[in-house]
Structure formats: C-alpha cells, structure tokens
Amino acid sequence: MDRLIYTAASGAKHILEQQATTSNNLANVSTTGFRAQLDSFRAVPVQGEGLPTRAFVVDNTVGADFSSGALQVTGRDLDVAVKGKGWIAVQMADGTESYTRNGALEVGPNGILQTSSGQAVAGENGPITIPPDVTIAVGGDGTVSTLSTTTTPAAPTVLGRIKLVNPDEAGLVRGDDGLFRLKDGTSAQADPAVTVAGGALEGSNVSAMDAMVNMISLARSFETQMSLMKNAENNAAKATQILALT
Numbered sequence: 001m002d003r004l005i006y007t008a009a010s011g012a013k014h015i016l017e018q019q020a021t022t023s024n025n026l027a028n029v030s031t032t033g034f035r036a037q038l039d040s041f042r043a044v045p046v047q048g049e050g051l052p053t054r055a056f057v058v059d060n061t062v063g064a065d066f067s068s069g070a071l072q073v074t075g076r077d078l079d080v081a082v083k084g085k086g087w088i089a090v091q092m093a094d095g096t097e098s099y100t101r102n103g104a105l106e107v108g109p110n111g112i113l114q115t116s117s118g119q120a121v122a123g124e125n126g127p128i129t130i131p132p133d134v135t136i137a138v139g140g141d142g143t144v145s146t147l148s149t150t151t152t153p154a155a156p157t158v159l160g161r162i163k164l165v166n167p168d169e170a171g172l173v174r175g176d177d178g179l180f181r182l183k184d185g186t187s188a189q190a191d192p193a194v195t196v197a198g199g200a201l202e203g204s205n206v207s208a209m210d211a212m213v214n215m216i217s218l219a220r221s222f223e224t225q226m227s228l229m230k231n232a233e234n235n236a237a238k239a240t241q242i243l244a245l246t
Contacts, residue, residue: 032101080200098179111129124160135149144159164196
C-alpha cells in the first residue's frame, strides 16, 4: 500500500490535536491572565523505500504565547494586573512555587491573601495575612497596606509585598492546573522592576476571531487529509484490479 495513507493519517491525527488546542484557547478567551497555547510541528521522513516527498507530521512541542492581554479596570481593591513582563508568585500546597498572571486576589477564611483558585499569594517574607475590618490597598511595587475602618484617624499599615518575578520565558512550563512553573523545579528570584496596576485585571491574550479562523482552516486541512486517504484507498483498489488481470 502507498505510504501516502500513513502520511495522511499522521497529518489528520495532529490536525485534531491542534484543533483541540485551538478550542481550549477559544474557551479561555475571557479567562483572566490566560496565555494562549501554541502547537509546534516538524516533518519526519518516512523510513524505508519511497519518494523523499513522503513525510510524517509530528507535534514537537507545546508552548505558550506570552504577549500581554488588555487591561480591564475593575476598581476592586484586591484586583491587580502585572504591567508588561512579569508574574505573581503563588505558594502551592506542597510548598513549591508557581506563577500566574491572574491578579483577582481575595482573602481566604484564615485571612491569608490568595488567588481566586485558592493558592496562597507568595510574599517576599512569607504569606501575607490580612486582619479584619480594614481597607486594603496594593501599591505599584506589590506592597500590600491596610487602613483600619474602626480607628480614627487611621494610619496605614504595611503587611508585606507580593513576590513579583520575571524569569526567562523559555524556562517556563504550563502545568495541568494552568499555572506556570520553572522547568528545573526551582523558584525564581523576586524582581523589583516588575510593577502592577491596582484596581485592574489583565484579560486573556487570545483573539476570538483569530481562533475561529484557525479552526475553520484546520477543518479544511482535515478534509484534505481525508481526501488523500480516500485517494490512497482508490489507488490500492485499482492496483489490485490490474494485478488480478495479469
């Protein structure tokens, strides 16, 4: 049988994988701080006899688009958006450190400053604890301060500073939970050059229009691969008929 059928089947398989990635991006078009997933493909020659034009398509790596999303002003005290390059460090339950661009922060039941998904926000000197009956403000450098709502006049109290980092993007990998980590398992150093905007959130960097156009293009490419497989089947059937007459 012509190796074309294997080439087409390989292409169709990876087109479906890319379609799944594009669908996931489209589903997260409104997710705060989401970074679009990217597929990277490479051609691998078919082993054995045959024309050099025959090649498999292999999914090489899955990366991320690290471009910034649009800032959306919310006016909420605990909403912060990283401006430009950088990440908010969060402490995982196992003690490791992860990184996110989702700055929709909240105060947990135990008073710990945490993300909307429940991870404790890492402070430069440990977790940041928020006392009750206070108004919270986050400075541009990530400093968290409070004003008492029961004492007059109220003096500002600095509780800590959010750990803001800016590791090399090539060394980051996305986990199944959507958070990013360093590939070598270490923790990034705090970067004083990273700043945040209070009362705002960063939107997803996924373009809904581009994602939908890509899905249409992938659907057409899949149909092409199916046509090639049908042609290979017809060629095999015709060859069988010819050989049967000899």
